[in-house]
Amino acid sequence: MNRRIFAGIEEIKRKKWKIVFLIAYWFIVCLEWIIGIEKITQLNVSVYNGIFQLLMLELLIIGTMLILIRWGGNNRECKKIEKVLEESKFIDKKGNPPLVLRKEKEMYGYKFCFYSEQIPLAEFEKQKAMLEVLLNIKIVSIEWGYSVRDVIIKGIPRGGELNKVLTWEDTMIDEREFVLRLGRGYFEEMEWNIAEIPHCLLGGGSGSGKTILLKGMLRQAIIKGATVIVGDFKGGVDYSASEWKEGAVIITEEEVFLEKLEEIVKIMRKRQENLRRMEVSKIEDYNEKTDAKMKRIIICIDEFTQILNKKDKERKILHSKIENCLIYLTAQGRCVGIHAILCTQRPDCEVLDGKIKANLGLRICGRADAILSDIIIDSKEAAELISQKDVGFFVTNFSSNRLFKAYYFEDKKMGETNATNKIE
Template sequence: MIKEWLDKHRAKGILKTVFKNGDISMSYSYGPNGANSGVVYPKIHSIKFDYKNKRAIYVFTLPIGMDPKEVKKKLYCFQQVFGKNIELEGDIKRFVLTVHAAVLPDVLHYNYENFKAELSALKLPVIVGMDLNGDIITYNMVKYPHLLIAGETGSGKSTQLRSILSSLIKTVPPNQLELYLCDLKRSEFHIFRHIEHVRGMFVTPKEMMPMLKHLQKEMKTRGDLLDQFEVAHIDDLPDPPPYIILCIDEVALLQDETNLMKLVEEISAIGRALGVFLILSMQRPDSKVLDGKLKNNLTVRMGFKCADLINSRIIGTPGSEKLKKEGRMLLKLPAFSELKEIQAPYLAIDKAKKILECFKSTNAKNAKMTPYTSNEGYIDLHENKNGIFEVLDE
């Protein structure tokens, strides 16, 4: 008991030093000619040692009148004393500083069994990775729709996309999930060919347009069903249709495809209640592609290492330009009040192929997948058991 009191007393003194040396305070002056003046520092309310998770949690409040932005600007002062493995959360007056003794692993190897418990409780589960507490972070895309993944080449963006799609395929049966994959770089999605969940793969804007028009028509049909049954979400329908995920790798290549991007934006605006979701990824953020409406509708952002602060701000994860390690990201998720540093799981292509092997359509294993490009519209996808788009005669 005495030792813990001494430890807390020492820890309190260290935090006070940060306030003092970092000039995290508010000056006051009153009386004739400012006869009474001084400095008020934030008040430390509590210090808790979480021995299980190897962390210390400080709670402090700002004096009335102090700009909370000044605390965030001085994050480096806290890092200089406590190290980089810290989290500082707060908004107006109350702040919580968490100092982690544990360090995130340089590589977090993908192991579905380690994630299975968290995923099984979610309708449309997304694995994010491990946080500074050593906890596995997942979320439900049905609750937090539309995801943006961005980062430089070699930052971990591609393997994150691979692990997310592989986990969805392994967790959600094909009669409950349809995937539409757009591989504009022609380098990422070949391992998903002929998977039962995958209804089509597309590599050019020309191939994508009829597919997007099909999704637009499908959303209208689903909207009519919601009106007919007077419900707010497809999950509330007597016979809910499958979830749909449209995944576009390197969406920045579509910046000049105005009509196509309008359809993508439409999905982002109304897709949530209709069970139609987006996963967009890009290497170099482009403000022309991520305009106000689309960007605001991308509820979740995963910011891997970016070139500079401008790029990280476009993504919505300022600070991701400072990330050093491959697979490290800053996560923006409405469930958290602040950005959270995460180590993404690493899933090698060979291992992903083994995971996906049992999900290949029996009839499609020896078939050649050809993106559907007819101008006359789509065939009935729900009657297309193999999930392969046939080319109709034009």
């Protein structure tokens, strides 16, 4: 009971409007209290005054506790879940199921809050498959809540609104300087703040929708005034539209791409000198102090395994030079506004150098097998959470609510931009 009262107080902290119900209850009780005292005074039966006030005080306290207990899970829906858990033998040594403190809908998903003094988090994880059946959800995460005795399960319904296409519109662009919107999660909007996490690793099997997600990200970067360089080593088909050639630098030849990387390395050194001269440590501070603004540079490699393959002896020297440039740029590019996005659909843990991967802070993986998922996000969650028929769903490494549906971007939406291919 004490835990339910505490959970009820937490509910008020989260949903402050609920305090209105408590205030209304207190007002009614206090009004009755005042009226009762006046009646006792009029009838001149003061002997009952103390008893009446004691009863009203108890009514005030007990009523408040009952309201909090109800908000803390003592309602029909939570009780029903507890009964199902008990019947399925998900119980502690005393034969009691965990208390269900709360079930609530968050955006497109569901959140369940449990409390047990004897059932540990590990047991919830062990019984994950059974809990999915009992709760009728696909579990996304199981984690501790307020204490080690509190367990929070987040899950997604079978089907639902996120199975629909989420079409990207330019009006949806984030107003913050360099935050790119990726899509919608079941519990939160997914976004990428490039100033905080400068580089990205994006993977997914063929047909998973990663190119559409990538194009949406690049489109936003172009609108925000960045110089976008795309190394497309899948034949150049995905970026053949004239709009892409106007808004970005599209490169399909490895030698030309190396020349561009070497040019950017020189630009990075020049920018570092400018920052030292202005006595600032990052591009945002530099742009505030001078009219000669630095534009962010986004380097994207679509199918990086083509140009980082050390097994190709004929092009080994070329690939090593490209790799060295990427190691240098991903290690030092953040403060001067140089960012990298590396994409692949083929898993090969020997291709991506550990020095590069360590600097790719944001990891995103679409539909994939366990091997590719493990390479991209260091876990098998993409294989576990995304089915083979799901397109446009991705799992990230930087949020507890990892699963999201990406916005669907069409090339025809490129339109006119103020972007220029000139790099400074």
